[in-house]
Amino acid sequence: MSYEIPRILEEVILRRLETERRIVLLYGPRQSGKTTLARKILSMGAKKSLYVNGEDPRVQELWASLDLGRIKGQIGGFERVCIDEAQRIPDVARALKLLFDEEHPASFLVTGSSSLDIARRSSEALTGRTWTYTLYPISFVELAGLRTPFELEGLLPESLVLGMYPGLVGLASKADKIAHLEELSSAYLYKDVLELGGIRNPRKLRDLLRLLAYQVGSEVSYQELGRQTAMSADTVISYIDLLEKAFVVFKLGGYGKNLRKEVTKKDKVYFFDNGIRNALIDDFKDWELRADKGALWENFLVSERRKANEYSGRRRPSWFWRTHTGAELDYVEEFEGRLLGFEFKLSKKASKAPSPWLAAYPDACFTAVSHDSYLEFIVGSPPAAAQTRE
Numbered sequence: 001m002s003y004e005i006p007r008i009l010e011e012v013i014l015r016r017l018e019t020e021r022r023i024v025l026l027y028g029p030r031q032s033g034k035t036t037l038a039r040k041i042l043s044m045g046a047k048k049s050l051y052v053n054g055e056d057p058r059v060q061e062l063w064a065s066l067d068l069g070r071i072k073g074q075i076g077g078f079e080r081v082c083i084d085e086a087q088r089i090p091d092v093a094r095a096l097k098l099l100f101d102e103e104h105p106a107s108f109l110v111t112g113s114s115s116l117d118i119a120r121r122s123s124e125a126l127t128g129r130t131w132t133y134t135l136y137p138i139s140f141v142e143l144a145g146l147r148t149p150f151e152l153e154g155l156l157p158e159s160l161v162l163g164m165y166p167g168l169v170g171l172a173s174k175a176d177k178i179a180h181l182e183e184l185s186s187a188y189l190y191k192d193v194l195e196l197g198g199i200r201n202p203r204k205l206r207d208l209l210r211l212l213a214y215q216v217g218s219e220v221s222y223q224e225l226g227r228q229t230a231m232s233a234d235t236v237i238s239y240i241d242l243l244e245k246a247f248v249v250f251k252l253g254g255y256g257k258n259l260r261k262e263v264t265k266k267d268k269v270y271f272f273d274n275g276i277r278n279a280l281i282d283d284f285k286d287w288e289l290r291a292d293k294g295a296l297w298e299n300f301l302v303s304e305r306r307k308a309n310e311y312s313g314r315r316r317p318s319w320f321w322r323t324h325t326g327a328e329l330d331y332v333e334e335f336e337g338r339l340l341g342f343e344f345k346l347s348k349k350a351s352k353a354p355s356p357w358l359a360a361y362p363d364a365c366f367t368a369v370s371h372d373s374y375l376e377f378i379v380g381s382p383p384a385a386a387q388t389r390e
Helices: 009-019 034-043 057-064 068-075 092-101 115-125 149-162 174-197 202-214 222-229 233-245 274-281 293-312 355-360 374-378
Strands: 023-027 049-053 080-084 107-112 130-134 249-254 267-271 318-322 328-335 338-344 365-369
Touching: 009 023, 009 034, 009 107, 009 130, 023 034, 034 049, 034 080, 034 107, 049 068, 057 068, 057 092, 068 092, 092 107, 149 174, 149 274, 149 293, 174 202, 174 233, 174 274, 202 222, 202 233, 202 267, 202 274, 222 233, 233 249, 249 293, 267 274, 267 293, 274 293, 293 318, 293 328, 293 338, 293 374, 365 374
Parallel strands: 023 107, 023 130, 049 080, 080 107, 249 318, 338 365
Antiparallel strands: 249 267, 318 328, 328 338
16 A cells, blocks of 8 residues: 555656756665665656666666766756666766766765765765755654544554554564564664764664663663673764664753753654554554553654654644653743643543743643644644755
8 A cells, every 4th residue: 555655755756757957865774765765756757767776786887987978878868867866876976976976967866775875975975956855654644634633543453563664564464464464673773873884883783772661751871882892982973873763763952041940951763654663563463452552652752753754844843841849741842932741641541731841931832642632743734845955
């Protein structure tokens, strides 16, 4: 069914390629559907299009040569060119800059399963020449255009445990879905983070990820993580930074104005997908049997909110909030100068904003997100546009 799900970025990227002379960079985790989306975009409209696979050694040699004559021999006559898995091509950013500066008539769509290499190489070469997007695993905001709230509710228990990767759709058995996630989690670790980050000890990286998986929703101590993995705190921080750039995890920092009362120097670490998190700890028990429901619920809501915000173009900085005396909110956003505080609940029991939150931020909002209201939090209004970054 993954190919039947319209991706929000489809229309936006096509419009960029059709109307503007910039290079479109499309990042995202492996198997999130980038190649499928790119091929679909190339097939749309009447323009002559070319698909180039960056994992092909001949393509790597050609583009790394920076020989514009030879490169033009490959792309000449095409109006749209997609370079897939571009992080595999040395100096691809320089080659694209040369073509752009020579005003080559083709428009370019460049995909990469990690922002590590392309971003590092293109930070100067392609400045002012790109639109940047991120394609995540399937989101509820995308499914909401196809399913009723009742149908979405039926998908929720499996999504909380197995996640939202497109490759799961169409697999009939849970065993097949688990096998796919186990293979995918290995690809995450060993093909992207290890190769592009130059990490020589995969065991320590996997140990770190397992520890982070068990601590979803809790503040992490980099010193303690380092002690448990026999790494320095600085190494732990650098590994987590690489994992963020490879779209495995992301951090939330603590929000506060009063540094003496509020926790601001610690982070929480979330996974972009619940299924990957559960693959790392080898726990795929059904939702009804889980002892870690609270962690899965929180990870799901925060990751889905992140997808919805980016796809909708809502630029909202986000944090968690906690005081040293224990008052806390799971999630905080800032929108148009106003703070929005959220508490995630599995039960329908009514809850009130913590009194220290109201005292510190009397103009802020507070919302409890429960099973009855989660769709409004992660879907809201249908997205009008997708986020872009120059």
